Amino acid sequence: DAGVIQSPRHEVTEMGQEVTLRCKPISGHNSLFWYRQTMMRGLELLIYFNNNVPIDDSGMPEDRFSAKMPNASFSTLKIQPSEPRDSAVYFCATSRDSGNTIYFGEGSWLTVV
Amino acid sequence: AQKVTQAQTEISVVEKEDVTLDCVYETRDTTYYLFWYKQPPSGELVFLIRRNSFDEQNEISGRYSWNFQKSTSSFNFTITASQVVDSAVYFCALSEEGSGGYQKVTFGIGTKLQVIP
Numbered sequence: 126d127a128g129v130i131q132s133p134r135h136e137v138t139e140m141g142q143e144v145t146l147r148c149k150p151i152s153g154h155n156s157l158f159w160y161r162q163t164m165m166r167g168l169e170l171l172i173y174f175n176n177n178v179p180i181d182d183s184g185m186p187e188d189r190f191s192a193k194m195p196n197a198s199f200s201t202l203k204i205q206p207s208e209p210r211d212s213a214v215y216f217c218a219t220s221r222d223s224g225n226t227i228y229f230g231e232g233s234w235l236t237v238v
Numbered sequence: 239a240q241k242v243t244q245a246q247t248e249i250s251v252v253e254k255e256d257v258t259l260d261c262v263y264e265t266r267d268t269t270y271y272l273f274w275y276k277q278p279p280s281g282e283l284v285f286l287i288r289r290n291s292f293d294e295q296n297e298i299s300g301r302y303s304w305n306f307q308k309s310t311s312s313f314n315f316t317i318t319a320s321q322v323v324d325s326a327v328y329f330c331a332l333s334e335e336g337s338g339g340y341q342k343v344t345f346g347i348g349t350k351l352q353v354i355p
Contacts, residue, residue, distance in 0.1 A: 156341055168329065168345040180340045214281065220341070224271045224290070224333055227343060229283035 127151070129230035131217050137236045143205040146233045148217030149198060158227065159192055159202050160216040168216075174200065207237045241265065242332050244346035251320050252354050259315045259349045261330030267291070271333040272306065272313045277348070278326040286328075289313065320353045327351070 130149040138144055150157050159171040172182040174194045185192070189208070194200040204211055218229040243262045251257045263272065274286040287297065289306050297304045301318045317324050327348040334342045 158343070167347045170343065173341070175340050181342070216283065218283075224269075224335075224341060226273070226285055226288045227331075227333075228285060229275075231282045234281075 129217055129219050129228055131215075131230035131233050133233055134231065135234045135236075137238065138207055140208055140237055141206045142237075143203065144207045144211075144235060144237075146202040146215050146217075146235070148200045148202070148230060150200070150217070150219035151221075151228060152198075154219035154221045154228075155197070156220045156222065156227075157194060157200050158216075158218040158220075159200070160218060160229075162214045162216060162232075163212075171202070171215075204235075207235075209237045212236050241344040242330055242346035244328075244330055244349050246349045247347070248350045248352070250352045250354060253322060254319050256316060256318050257320050257351065257353075259317075259328050259330075259351065261313045261315065261346060263311050263313065263330070263332045265311075265332060265334050267334045269335065273331040273333065274304065274313075274315050275329045275331065275345075276326045277329065283329070286315075317351075320351075322353050322355050325351060325353045 132147045155176050157174040161169045161171055169184055171184045172192045173180050177194045190204055192202045214232045214234050216229050216232045218227045220227040241264050245260055270291045272289045276284045276286055287304055294306050303316045305314045327350045329348045330346040332344050
């Protein structure tokens with residue numbers, strides 16, 4: 126079975142540009158999480174979807190960040206405009222129902238210069 | 239107070255030594271789940287184990303073992319006869335039922351383990 130698929134794996138962009146990160150969850154998983162990992166803050170939950178509906182977006186840093194899940198097979202995390210402090214690894218993770226194991230994608234390594 | 243506390247930020251051991259990574263959690267739920275993940279230098283997060291709050295049996299998987307004690311709210315992870323390939327950051331996580339019955343997952347800050355050959 127394919128795991129959680131994220132793209133791009135690496136992105137370098139200039140400050141002010143729009144960044145879109147993509148995630149394809151494991152088939153059948155109805156919970157999807159976006160995490161950000163930095164040295165300073167560790168793993169932070171940005172947003173959590175259940176059955177394509179955003180349940181908890183309290184971790185989204187500011188209005189520059191937005192996330193969508195138009196269907197069960199796809200989610201995006203968008204940063205517009207990007208800033209150097211957004212440089213981090215962004216992980217998408219999914220699980221089947223509450224309490225079950227969360228499986229992570231390989232991460233999208235974002236550098237904003 | 240943190241919900242998941244990994245007090246050891248970094249640990250160094252010499253190869254073949256045993257090492258225990260500590261995890262203390264805090265929750266008011268009676269039903270919850272605990273996890274350990276490994277993040278090697280390559281960066282991916284690898285699932286190691288999931289334990290529900292009603293199962294206090296210790297688990298062993300090869301050189302890995304886990305000790306779950308509800309009385310002390312701890313879920314410690316021991317690596318026996320450590321190897322260089324065990325060098326990684328290890329994360330403990332707690333999954334609770336948030337408002338509306340949805341999953342609320344909190345990760346610890348991680349423990350960086352370095353195994354020296």
